[in-house]
Amino acid sequence: xxxxxxxxxxxxxxxxxxxxxxxxxxxxxxxxxxxxxxxxxxxxxxxxxxxxxxxxxxxxxxxxxxxxxxxxxxxxxxxxxxxxxxxxxxxxxxxxxxxxxxxxxxxxxxxxxxxxxxxxxxxxxxxxxxxxxxxxxxxxxxxxxxxxxxxxxxxxxxxxxxxxxxxxxxxxxxxxxxxxxxxxxxxxxxxxxxxxxxxxxxxxxxxxxxxxxxxxxxxxxxxxxxxxxxxxxxxxxxxxxxxxxxxxxxxxxxxxxxxxxxxxxxxxxxxxxxxxxxxxxxxxxxxxxxxxxxxxxxxxxxxxxxxxxxxxxxxxxxxxxxxxxxxxxxxxxx
Amino acid sequence: xxxxxxxxxxxxxxxxxxxxxxxxxxxxxxxxxxxxxxxxxxxxxxxxxxxxxxxxxxxxxxxxxxxxxxxxxxxxxxxxxxxxxxxxxxxxxxxxxxxxxxxxxxxxxxxxxxxxxxxxxxxxxxxxxxxxxxxxxxxxxxxxxxxxxxxxxxxxxxxxxxxxxxxxxxxxxxxxxxxxxxxxxxxxxxxxxxxxxxxxxxxxxxxxxxxxxxxxxxxxxxxxxxxxxxxxxxxxxxxxxxxxxxxxxxxxxxxxxxxxxxxxxxxxxxxxxxxxxxxxxxxxxxxxxxxxxxxxxxxxxxxxxxxxxxxxxxxxxxxxxxxxxxxxxxxxxx
Numbered sequence: 001x002x003x004x005x006x007x008x009x010x011x012x013x014x015x016x017x018x019x020x021x022x023x024x025x026x027x028x029x030x031x032x033x034x035x036x037x038x039x040x041x042x043x044x045x046x047x048x049x050x051x052x053x054x055x056x057x058x059x060x061x062x063x064x065x066x067x068x069x070x071x072x073x074x075x076x077x078x079x080x081x082x083x084x085x086x087x088x089x090x091x092x093x094x095x096x097x098x099x100x101x102x103x104x105x106x107x108x109x110x111x112x113x114x115x116x117x118x119x120x121x122x123x124x125x126x127x128x129x130x131x132x133x134x135x136x137x138x139x140x141x142x143x144x145x146x147x148x149x150x151x152x153x154x155x156x157x158x159x160x161x162x163x164x165x166x167x168x169x170x171x172x173x174x175x176x177x178x179x180x181x182x183x184x185x186x187x188x189x190x191x192x193x194x195x196x197x198x199x200x201x202x203x204x205x206x207x208x209x210x211x212x213x214x215x216x217x218x219x220x221x222x223x224x225x226x227x228x229x230x231x232x233x234x235x236x237x238x239x240x241x242x243x244x245x246x247x248x249x250x251x252x253x254x255x256x257x258x259x260x261x262x263x264x265x266x267x268x269x270x271x272x273x274x275x276x277x278x279x280x281x282x283x284x285x286x287x288x289x290x291x292x293x294x295x296x297x298x299x300x301x302x303x304x305x306x307x308x309x310x311x312x313x314x315x316x317x318x319x320x321x322x323x324x325x326x327x328x329x330x331x332x333x334x
Numbered sequence: 335x336x337x338x339x340x341x342x343x344x345x346x347x348x349x350x351x352x353x354x355x356x357x358x359x360x361x362x363x364x365x366x367x368x369x370x371x372x373x374x375x376x377x378x379x380x381x382x383x384x385x386x387x388x389x390x391x392x393x394x395x396x397x398x399x400x401x402x403x404x405x406x407x408x409x410x411x412x413x414x415x416x417x418x419x420x421x422x423x424x425x426x427x428x429x430x431x432x433x434x435x436x437x438x439x440x441x442x443x444x445x446x447x448x449x450x451x452x453x454x455x456x457x458x459x460x461x462x463x464x465x466x467x468x469x470x471x472x473x474x475x476x477x478x479x480x481x482x483x484x485x486x487x488x489x490x491x492x493x494x495x496x497x498x499x500x501x502x503x504x505x506x507x508x509x510x511x512x513x514x515x516x517x518x519x520x521x522x523x524x525x526x527x528x529x530x531x532x533x534x535x536x537x538x539x540x541x542x543x544x545x546x547x548x549x550x551x552x553x554x555x556x557x558x559x560x561x562x563x564x565x566x567x568x569x570x571x572x573x574x575x576x577x578x579x580x581x582x583x584x585x586x587x588x589x590x591x592x593x594x595x596x597x598x599x600x601x602x603x604x605x606x607x608x609x610x611x612x613x614x615x616x617x618x619x620x621x622x623x624x625x626x627x628x629x630x631x632x633x634x635x636x637x638x639x640x641x642x643x644x645x646x647x648x649x650x651x652x653x654x655x656x657x658x659x660x661x662x663x664x665x666x667x668x
Binding site: 002003004007008010051053054079080084086087088089090091094095097098100101102103104105106107108109110116120123124126127128129130131188189190191192193311312313314315316319321324326 | 342413425428458522645647649
């Protein structure tokens with residue numbers, strides 16, 4: 001029996017599970033409406049490190065180590081580490097990865113990286129290539145600002161459609177077992193580029209990619225939005241969230257009240273974080289924090305995460321290119 | 335039966351094959367000793383494009399399209415495109431990927447990206463998640479120089495241990511069929527960081543990673559170097575090639591005459607390309623060009639490709655960090 005479903009979805013009959021996970025966020029995220037959903041709120045975003053890049057890397061290592069500790073799992077018993085982040089050459093992930101003596105697979109999907117990693121990890125488990133797989137990602141406001149925009153020391157003013165990069169990290173250990181939410185489907189997105197060029201408004205650029213992957217998921221699985229207690233997109237932000245609703249409304253989809261967006265929700269209005277959160281860590285901590293808590297507390301039985309990524313670089317923006325975007329979806333069931 | 339073998343290797347009993355492939359290189363590579371191994375030698379490295387980044391992207395698209403054309407395969411019949419490159423946020427791959435309406439999985443392993451992609455593609459096929467999978471990568475001397483070193487306009491002098499980024503692209507279509515070389519094993523590497531910091535000599539930094547993955551492959555599969563007609567590393571360059579031999583000699587390995595290195599061989603001495611070629615395209619075109627030609631002409635029945643990557647970034651070098659390296663190996667059999 002094929003594990004492929006339709007044009008973009010793969011299915012997992014062997015029930016790979018999220019055996020353990022860990023989320024940590026910076027102080028700003030720790031003052032937001034989802035503070036209680038995260039495993040750890042860091043007292044500051046420097047952690048005694050000389051550079052924010054070192055801090056980002058350390059956060060990823062902390063998330064990985066605490067994920068392992070929760071199950072008393074030795075890293076040597078993990079078959080693969082899949083990790084990626086926003087930094088050039090994904091150095092937060094590769095430097096964190098260099099501390100573990102296990103095969104490392106670098107992945108890149110911008111802010112969709114986490115879902116790509118979970119989907120691939122589930123495939124490696126279902127295909128009997130692995131006993132346990134670690135997935136991790138991180139982002140940091142300061143490292144992203146200075147790479148994508150301006151160093152924070154310049155204090156350049158943000159505009160309303162800007163998103164604020166989440167400082168934090170998330171890691172998950174996937175494998176087989178008696179307990180833990182199951183990954184039932186992964187829908188991998190095709191890249192969608194609608195010609196939008198405004199790097200100050202990536203939510204609008206990403207919304208069509210979210211719509212494309214969501215629709216492919218529903219067609220491939222025969223499910224509707226109502227089959228999910230929550231469809232968590234991320235990180236569209238307020239702008240992109242609105243756009244996605246418009247796109248789906250126009251095509252007559254019902255069940256739009258199931259839609260939530262990680263980026264739009266991680267900060268409160270009074271935190272003045274523009275259109276909301278972004279960064280590779282955002283959907284990771286919102287899924288492993290907020291999402292899994294909803295499943296644990298039985299407020300939800302089945303959630304769909306549709307993680308979005310804007311696949312631009314500072315150079316492509318300077319060269320006047322449009323913004324290709326992608327979204328990867330994973331279905332998680334209690 | 336598990337598809338996992340030892341600590342780092344996965345095996346493929348369903349015999350995913352390289353159904354078709356295409357290699358194209360720039361004019362310099364087209365004057366090297368392997369010119370006849372490549373499918374196409376470009377007349378120039380600009381291809382009428384406004385920027386070298388656009389040229390790199392176009393090369394990747396050309397490699398993908400000509401790979402598909404060789405089998406009369408429609409891109410819609412391909413389940414996944416796996417691609418990655420050296421540019422920040424792998425934009426050559428994502429922009430090329432945005433022209434195809436199929437799921438895109440971004441991967442990053444620096445110059446080892448190609449082997450990581452082939453290994454993952456074979457896993458997706460073996461696990462019954464895909465009918466056919468495309469893998470592609472590209473690099474360009476000018477884009478890499480200005481990102482990692484200096485714009486070529488500055489004409490900064492190179493030193494003997496510098497490697498020269500290959501201008502070119504390679505793509506391969508994997509699937510099941512009656513013909514085509516088979517992927518039998520993939521050994522994914524752990525990241526190795528020996529503390530070396532000289533970004534002008536990445537070959538020496540990468541040699542221990544090549545040694546680590548090669549040894550893991552031999553232990554996991556029970557094979558020896560003599561079981562392969564050729565072990566093609568890449569891109570260690572002359573410096574790293576020497577280092578790898580020393581490391582293996584010291585541990586008493588025999589069969590070292592089977593070792594060849596893609597980076598060391600792609601240019602001739604009189605081409606003054608420092609320690610040899612590098613770049614994500616180098617091992618891709620050397621494997622799909624030189625390697626497959628050796629299999630086709632029955633000069634080899636079984637080759638092992640050990641692709642190496644230096645996982646640094648210009649920022650980590652400026653911040654005084656050492657160079658984490660990785661190597662991924664794939665066994666290809668006639």
